[in-house]
Amino acid sequence: MAEPRPKPSITILYDADEERVRDAALAKGEKFPTLVSYQIETALTKRGYTAKRLAAEATPIKRLVRQIEDDNSDLIFNVCESLGGAGDEERRVASMLELLDKRFTGNSSLALTLATDKSLAKKLFEFHGIKSPDFLTIAPGKVEGTTPSLKKFPMIVKPTGTDASMGITAKSVVRSVEELMQRVFAIHQEFHSAALVEQYIEGREIYVSLLGNPPTVLPPIEWDLSKLPPEMPRIAGTEAKWERDFKAAREFVPEDIVANDALMSRIRDAALGAWNALLVRDYARVDMRLTPDGTPFVLEVNPNPWLDSRAEFAMAARRATPDFSHGDLIERIVQIAMERPMRERSTAR
Numbered sequence: 511m512a513e514p515r516p517k518p519s520i521t522i523l524y525d526a527d528e529e530r531v532r533d534a535a536l537a538k539g540e541k542f543p544t545l546v547s548y549q550i551e552t553a554l555t556k557r558g559y560t561a562k563r564l565a566a567e568a569t570p571i572k573r574l575v576r577q578i579e580d581d582n583s584d585l586i587f588n589v590c591e592s593l594g595g596a597g598d599e600e601r602r603v604a605s606m607l608e609l610l611d612k613r614f615t616g617n618s619s620l621a622l623t624l625a626t627d628k629s630l631a632k633k634l635f636e637f638h639g640i641k642s643p644d645f646l647t648i649a650p651g652k653v654e655g656t657t658p659s660l661k662k663f664p665m666i667v668k669p670t671g672t673d674a675s676m677g678i679t680a681k682s683v684v685r686s687v688e689e690l691m692q693r694v695f696a697i698h699q700e701f702h703s704a705a706l707v708e709q710y711i712e713g714r715e716i717y718v719s720l721l722g723n724p725p726t727v728l729p730p731i732e733w734d735l736s737k738l739p740p741e742m743p744r745i746a747g748t749e750a751k752w753e754r755d756f757k758a759a760r761e762f763v764p765e766d767i768v769a770n771d772a773l774m775s776r777i778r779d780a781a782l783g784a785w786n787a788l789l790v791r792d793y794a795r796v797d798m799r800l801t802p803d804g805t806p807f808v809l810e811v812n813p814n815p816w817l818d819s820r821a822e823f824a825m826a827a828r829r830a831t832p833d834f835s836h837g838d839l840i841e842r843i844v845q846i847a848m849e850r851p852m853r854e855r856s857t858a859r
């Protein structure tokens with residue numbers, strides 16, 4: 511009988527900054543979730559993998575390059591969503607892994623680049639016929655957009671290149687030209703980024719997780735923002751996500767949507783279309799708004815979404831058929847990356 515294949519050895523790469531943020535929070539007596547890199551290490555070790563964590567320090571960068579170059583594990587589990595706390599470095603970590611011919615989990619530097627620039631992503635959505643809110647991109651001295659219907663308030667103004675709802679607060683939903691201009695200038699100043707002005711889409715907040723190549727669409731997760739306090743806009747902004755605990759606003763699988771085949775098929779098409787348009791692979795979460803008439807609007811794609819055991823991606827995996835526990839999900843992401851044919855230094859899929 512053939513010997514079972516030994517399990518690959520794994521290095522879990524994460525932003526060292528996360529530890530500093532966690533330590534600062536703990537020092538203030540605040541609660542802080544177990545870092546995802548630990549959760550992954552525990553899950554893999556329990557399943558018999560040799561797994562170790564490697565904290566990616568932004569400086570000196572040469573040291574990190576050398577550490578990666580010298581790393582002799584079979585696979586890098588890349589959960590660097592930033593480097594030195596900077597989200598726009600996420601794509602550069604993937605670039606480095608590509609240049610060093612490393613096998614790693616999750617998305618290529620190209621997909622991370624396309625998805626991080628929300629304005630660029632929307633241009634690709636438009637080309638592929640994927641519905642996304644009408645928009646204008648306003649950089650200092652430059653306006654662009656192809657959407658004549660962006661006329662009515664409310665609109666929402668966000669930085670083009672941040673995630674985790676940075677720069678998205680109650681003030682982001684604007685109802686007049688004055689509010690709009692103030693918010694655009696604030697984004698230029700605070701984030702040194704162009705401002706993305708979008709038609710505000712009234713509707714249900716839906717997150718669609720996808721896993722595999724080609725991807726399986728996992729059950730949608732809804733965040734019921736109608737339960738936020740009445741003075742707050744119905745958005746997943748900084749306040750709702752990070753600042754306060756709004757227990758009444760729950761996340762769940764919306765059974766009415768799941769039972770509606772025609773609607774599910776539109777949601778699936780939108781999610782898969784967005785995945786394909788941005789050249790995503792392995793795993794991603796597509797954020798959408800579903801209008802009362804049942805039209806899904808894609809807000810953004812998150813390649814390599816947060817793998818915390820309580821986050822939307824793991825929640826969706828647990829509700830899939832067949833279901834994936836958090837450990838199953840982590841192991842599946844390893845298998846998907848191990849199945850990838852290694853090409854000569856290519857950033858393409």
Ligand SMILES: Nc1ncnc2c1ncn2[C@@H]1O[C@H](COP(=O)(O)OP(=O)(O)OP(=O)(O)O)[C@@H](O)[C@H]1O
Pocket residue numbers: 643666668672673674675676678708709710711712715744745746747797799809810812
């Ligand atoms: N055009 C829109 N219409 C209505 N609500 C919107 C719109 N754009 C953004 N939002 C709200 O703001 C939230 C955050 O927006 P978005 O997903 O673009 O930002 P993000 O900071 O990248 O989020 P993430 O933490 O998912 O990476 C959305 O989940 C949604 O609730």
Ligand SMILES: [Mg+2]
Pocket residue numbers: 797810
């Ligand atoms: Mg989002």
